[in-house]
Amino acid sequence: MRESLKQKIVEVCTRKIEQKGDNVGLSFYAFFANKNDDPQLLMEAAQWWIMTQRFDHFEKAVKIRAxxxxMP
Structure with missing residues (x-):
């Protein structure tokens, strides 16, 4: 996974945890704007989320961030 995506995931998870607490859940769409302006990056996140990690649609932000x- 590219470094910029890792940083974005950590930033979004941290922000959501601060806003809503440790129990907040996210889908991989939380890391993107409502328009598909970078389909390759979206597919990279989807591949990691669905195929590599085998996450459900929503997962706890604290788990995702950890x-x-x-990751190296």
């Missing part, structure tokens, strides 16, 4: 921060 996994991404542990």
């Amino acid at each position: 996994i991404v921060q542990a």
Whole structure:
């Protein structure tokens, strides 16, 4: 996963946790604007979320952030 996507995921997760608490859930769409302006990046996130991690549609932001921060 490219570094810019990792940073975006950590930023969004942190912001959502601060706003709504540790129990907040997110889908991978949370990391993108409502318009599809970078389909390749969206597919990269979807591939990681669905195929690599086998996440459900919604996962806890604290879990997502911890996994991404542990990635090399």
